[in-house]
Amino acid sequence: MREVTELSITQAVIDRLKDAPDARFKQVMTSLVTHLHDFVRDVRLTEAEWIKAIEFLTAVGQTVTPKRQEFILLSDTLGVSILVITINHPSIDGTAESTVLGPYYWEGAPEFPNGANLAEGVKGEPTFYSGRVLSSDGAPIANALLDVWSGDGEGTYDMQMEGDTGMKARGRIRTDAEGRYWFRSIRPLFYPVPDDGPVGDMLRAMGRHPFRPGHIHMIVSADGHHPVTTHLFAAGSEYLDSDAVFGVKESLIAGYDRHEAGVAPDGTSMDVPYYTCRYDFRLRKA
């Protein structure tokens, strides 16, 4: 076909995939072309809008650095990341739900014994976390690994702090023989996703705010089980109903109980009020 019409162009592009060697790639591209063309016809895209879209995607690419992935942020804020996660990690048998990884994961955090303070020298309200890691049948899992990270009590991650601060408010903890874990960190506060780039401009144009509710990140893994990349969201936090990246799941909202200064669960004497947060993770058998 030499000449195309507004409608026949779609099949013409799809026909060019006939020799694509990878069947899955062919399926994905066929669907992508179909939906993309339908979208362009649906909104009657103008040439000015088309060039604006090209400039936007170019700016997104130009914002990417080894420390900043603006394309993932675009995917996060358009709900694509959580959609892919939800399709690929359905919640079965009450096992812990997955949510976005986010840009602040730092591989190789130090391993601490149970009871350690992961947020030594980090500002924020002290919080004692505890719970168990269980298999889907309820059996406790010994030696499960919790890779934990969060911002400080003002919502700032070590990676965003001035200078080379090294790792802060991160660490890995292993469950004991009864599947129990316990550690100290801070109560997480809401904070904005990076909004000084093209994705921030897009959010403003959409009339949206850039905030995420207070949360602490975890990757929980154990032999013979599917690992889960997840968060605990602080009950009562602002923005639980409007997370900029749509990451909130009801089952991941954890209570943070406030206690007056006194003796903490680990026997340390606290001269400021502190919080406790209990959460059990169930992992699906591999």
Ligand code: BEZ
């Ligand atoms: C975060 O949880 O830190 C985060 C997640 C997605 C995008 C930006 C930040």
Ligand code: FE
């Ligand atoms: Fe985060």
